[in-house]
Amino acid sequence: MNVMRPDEVRDGLTQEEALSNAAETEDGFFKGPRVS
Amino acid sequence: MSLNAFITKETLDGSDDGPLAGKSVAVKDNISTEGLRTTCGSAMLEDYVPPYDATVVELLKDAGATIVGKANMDEFGMGTTTETSAFGPTKNPVDESRVPGGSSGGSAAAVAAGEADLALGTDTGGSIRCPAAFCGVVGIKPTYGLVSRYGLVAYANSLEQIGPIAPTVEGAAALLDVIAGPDDRDGTTRDAGTDSNYAAAADGDVEGLTIGVPTEFVEGADEGVEEAFWAALDELEAQGAEYREVSMPSVEKAVAAYYVIAMSEASSNLARFDGVRYGKSGGYDGNWNEAFARAREDGFGSEVKRRILLGTYALSAGYHDKYYAKAQDARAWVKQDFDEAFEDVDVVASPTMPVPPFELGESLDDPLQMYLADANTVPVNLANLPAISVPAGETDGLPVGLQLIGPKFGEETIVRAASAVEN
Numbered sequence: 001m002n003v004m005r006p007d008e009v010r011d012g013l014t015q016e017e018a019l020s021n022a023a024e025t026e027d028g029f030f031k032g033p034r035v036s
Numbered sequence: 037m038s039l040n041a042f043i044t045k046e047t048l049d050g051s052d053d054g055p056l057a058g059k060s061v062a063v064k065d066n067i068s069t070e071g072l073r074t075t076c077g078s079a080m081l082e083d084y085v086p087p088y089d090a091t092v093v094e095l096l097k098d099a100g101a102t103i104v105g106k107a108n109m110d111e112f113g114m115g116t117t118t119e120t121s122a123f124g125p126t127k128n129p130v131d132e133s134r135v136p137g138g139s140s141g142g143s144a145a146a147v148a149a150g151e152a153d154l155a156l157g158t159d160t161g162g163s164i165r166c167p168a169a170f171c172g173v174v175g176i177k178p179t180y181g182l183v184s185r186y187g188l189v190a191y192a193n194s195l196e197q198i199g200p201i202a203p204t205v206e207g208a209a210a211l212l213d214v215i216a217g218p219d220d221r222d223g224t225t226r227d228a229g230t231d232s233n234y235a236a237a238a239d240g241d242v243e244g245l246t247i248g249v250p251t252e253f254v255e256g257a258d259e260g261v262e263e264a265f266w267a268a269l270d271e272l273e274a275q276g277a278e279y280r281e282v283s284m285p286s287v288e289k290a291v292a293a294y295y296v297i298a299m300s301e302a303s304s305n306l307a308r309f310d311g312v313r314y315g316k317s318g319g320y321d322g323n324w325n326e327a328f329a330r331a332r333e334d335g336f337g338s339e340v341k342r343r344i345l346l347g348t349y350a351l352s353a354g355y356h357d358k359y360y361a362k363a364q365d366a367r368a369w370v371k372q373d374f375d376e377a378f379e380d381v382d383v384v385a386s387p388t389m390p391v392p393p394f395e396l397g398e399s400l401d402d403p404l405q406m407y408l409a410d411a412n413t414v415p416v417n418l419a420n421l422p423a424i425s426v427p428a429g430e431t432d433g434l435p436v437g438l439q440l441i442g443p444k445f446g447e448e449t450i451v452r453a454a455s456a457v458e459n
Contacts, residue, residue, distance in 0.1 A: 013087055013088065017087035017088075018087070020085070020087055021083075021084055021085065021087075021314065022312065022313065023311060023312065023316070023317035023319070024312075024317070030312055030313055031312075032310075032312035032324060032327075033312075033320075033322065033323055033324045033326070033327040033328075034323050034324065035323060035324045036323050036324070
């Protein structure tokens with residue numbers, strides 16, 4: 001049997017904070033070079 | 037003349053009272069400080085400003101400490117001299133033509149020169165104990181899992197711990213009391229350290245303490261270092277401790293095993309510095325691989341590149357069993373040797389560093405010489421044990437450190453033994 005507690009929601013970084021050091025962003029995402 | 041102990045000098049005030057009220061603390065620049073740039077001594081992170089505080093920084097502020105700046109360090113902790121920093125070397129305040137040791141060289145130099153009352157360093161293979169020894173101050177590498185690594189920029193996760201540097205054993209122990217304890221944001225922390233009082237253990241009482249001295253740790257040390265080491269042991273004996281030789285044959289493989297494991301972990305950890313998620317992008321044209329390679333070529337120094345390349349090689353298909361798996365076997369052997377030693381003795385002693393502080397520039401061209409200087413400190417990280425470096429005299433006017441290693445979560449024992457060395 002699988003016994004797990006319910007999720008506990010906690011504060012994390014906002015999207016803006018998480019992207020604050022990115023060189024380039026677009027629509028709330030990291031923007032990087034094309035893959036190939 | 038400035039020692040260049042700080043990469044960023046800025047003051048962050050803590051709460052009004054607490055055990056560290058009125059104390060100034062230097063924080064190594066690989067420990068995240070919200071709103072204050074955290075460079076890891078690398079051009080790659082020259083402009084990186086963390087959006088949150090490391091757990092240890094929150095604890096410092098809550099304890100009333102004033103953070104006075106981010107201390108210089110070897111780039112990403114990769115060095116034994118603080119010369120691989122992209123922000124220039126730090127000078128040893130005892131002799132400015134010498135290195136302060138590393139990688140937490142800025143932290144130790146700041147404390148030794150009185151530019152901070154206390155400091156936080158990090159120790160992956162000796163990076164707290166080495167600069168403490170070279171600058172003539174006290175440094176503690178805690179048991180793995182005693183201090184939260186949340187907010188520490190990772191180099192080699194399975195080896196590293198954050199720890200204190202201070203002018204005295206009691207001061208270092210009191211700072212450890214503030215930062216020790218479990219943290220639900222670092223799953224490797226344990227319950228140990230809750231409501232600790234390591235500072236109270238600095239009572240200098242070594243009556244009946246047994247000290248093991250592995251011959252492997254003393255052979256080959258510089259003559260003046262060896263003399264200071266034996267003089268410190270004789271002094272402890274005069275205070276009621278006894279010492280005996282023990283054998284730890286595994287430690288001869290420790291440096292090789294350590295560098296394979298540390299570099300392998302580094303090669304994986306440092307993959308995040310791609311110029312997109314973290315690090316300077318340089319804005320290069322081309323596809324992901326091309327832009328990523330150019331950003332890393334520009335952003336990393338040569339020692340960091342060397343370790344990423346060697347670590348990637350050691351983990352690659354076909355070589356993994358030959359290097360990484362063998363290193364893990366050696367690690368288990370080192371741990372076993374320590375377990376056996378602690379059946380007979382309370383602490384294990386050695387010179388912290390087999391040599392006095394290098395002259396500035398002396399070891400840069402010879403990475404192997406730099407790696408071998410870590411021979412006495414890396415076994416402790418491989419075995420996840422606590423160790424302290426305490427000043428034990430001088431050779432030719434340069435500080436010598438005595439290393440005392442304890443069993444797992446035996447911080448009180450090493451604090452007590454080290455405090456007797458100060459008597």
